[in-house]
Amino acid sequence: MTEDMNQVEVNNYEVGDRVKAMVTKVEEKQVIVDVENSKTDGIIPISELSSLHVEKASDAASEGDELELEVIKVEEDALILSKRKIDALNAWEDLEKKFQSQEVFEAEVKDVVKGGLVVDLGVRGFVPASLVEDYFVEDFSDYKGRTITFKIVELDKEVNRLILSHRAVVQDEKGKKKLKVLETIQAGQVLDGTVQRITDFGAFIDIGGVDGLVHISQLSHEHVEKASDVVTEGQQVKVKVLSVDQDNERISLSIKETLPGPWSGVAEKASRGTELEGQVKRLVSFGAFVEVFPGVEGLVHISQISHKHIGTPHEVLKEGQTVKVKVLDVNEDEQRLSLSMKELEEPEIEETNYQLPEESKGFQLGEMIGDKLKDLK
CATH class of the missing domain: 2.40.50.140 (Nucleic acid-binding proteins)
Known part of the structure; x- marks a missing residue:
């Protein structure tokens, strides 16, 4: 084929055209493809392989892969193509549906960056640190490569903004579990639980996916100054259900009611x-x-x-x-x-004062005895 024919072949395509191609060679910074219905090579620069940063072209493509691509530049002897643009176009349509339906889906965490996680969904999805879990996570390094569930919480195609949340999925699951527990437990039941949080006014106990409150007055038969004096986080305890308020999703529990009373024995x-x-x-x-x-x-x-x-x-x-x-x-x-x-106590002994007859009565005991002796004579 002459050079003019090659030029004509290439020029059959225009910027923006979609083409199908097969990967024939993967180099360090680009991928060579065989474009369907074309005699010329197609080249995908490494920057056009993925919505995420790619160190080596082999991280995003392999020989034999069949790809749908978009023409981004027509050169004399090659077509410059983009995989990233087609992935993004297809992705936004799917993501819009997921966002509207609030669908829960799985995705692999591709990278851990300052402030959160990065997920590749055809477009770059970002998970802020505060939306990863429903508890504080100090180090996210072990999240890279993990596949976890997400919901889309913010989507704006115009500015290429896609915010995901795993925390929302966790909270939804806990909410469903909580409703189920609220419907099944009844006042008077004795259950096993785990101390989740300790506060000034008591302790929150996990009783199977839902937390109930043990007020400080229900921790012990004895007076309790601080809940932490009686229980510790993570401790396994038995609790009695005092009341269930389904409307406000509140459960009142007692540890005291499961313990022998102070009068026992x-x-x-x-x-x-x-x-x-x-x-x-x-x-x-x-x-x-x-x-x-x-x-x-x-x-x-x-x-x-x-x-x-x-x-x-x-x-x-x-x-x-x-x-x-x-x-x-x-x-x-x-x-x-x-x-x-x-x-x-020893009873006190009362002292009694005894007094002899007063002399003013006219006689003494000795005189009385003397008089009697005289009469006998």
């Missing part, structure tokens, strides 16, 4: 006659409440405080004071405990 630990030490918790007009075990208070009636007569317990006791008590009676079922302080 009190009948054995504080049987009648047992001597204990406790702390005065409250003073009332009729006596004092003394805590002898965590969460277990017994009443020392005012009559059992002291052998002395007292008007009010405040005369001899103060809140926070440590005292010794003796168990008078215990009723574990009714959670009643009668105590005495008096029983452990």
Whole structure:
């Protein structure tokens, strides 16, 4: 074929034409293709192979690949072609459909860059760091090469902007799982859970894809200052469902309700006659409440405080004071405990003053005896 015929062959194509071609040779910075219905070679520069940065042409094409390409320049002895442009045209149409339907799809993470991840979908898709997971990720290096699920959250073909989110997929899945759990669990159920987060007012427990709140007052039978004093993140716990609010998607849980109560076994630990030490918790007009075990208070009636007569317990006791008590009676079922302080005190002996008859009464004992002796004589 003469040079003029080659020129005519090449000039049969114009910039913008679509052609089909087969890869015949892959060089470092370009790919040579055999263009269908053409006697001339086609060349794809490395910059036109992909929407992403490519170090070597072999990263994006192999010998024998059949490609659809766009003519971007007509030279005397070759066609300069672009794979990237056709990929982008095809991709935008598909991506528009995915965006409108909010379809979830899988894609491979091609690169990790500052601020997020890069995905090749025929056009460059970017996943900001904040949209990768629903939790903080410090290092994304191991995400490269992974295939994960995405949704398109922003698309603008005019400025070539495509923003993807894996976090949205995760949150949708959790939302569906949460609704399912909310529909199945009922108040009164005892479930296994994992401590997810600890706050000032309690702890959030994962009970199978949904979090429920254990208020700080429901962590223990004892008074709790900080939730972190009782539970730790990641800890496995048993919880009882107190209530389920499906409308507001809230679940109230209790750890306390799954634990033995403070009164459990009190009948054995504080049987009648047992001597204990406790702390005065409250003073009332009729006596004092003394805590002898965590969460277990017994009443020392005012009559059992002291052998002395007292008007009010405040005369001899103060809140926070440590005292010794003796168990008078215990009723574990009714959670009643009668105590005495008096029983452990020695009663005071009253002193009595005896006086002899006064001399002013006119006689002494000796005189009385003397008089009697005289009469006998």
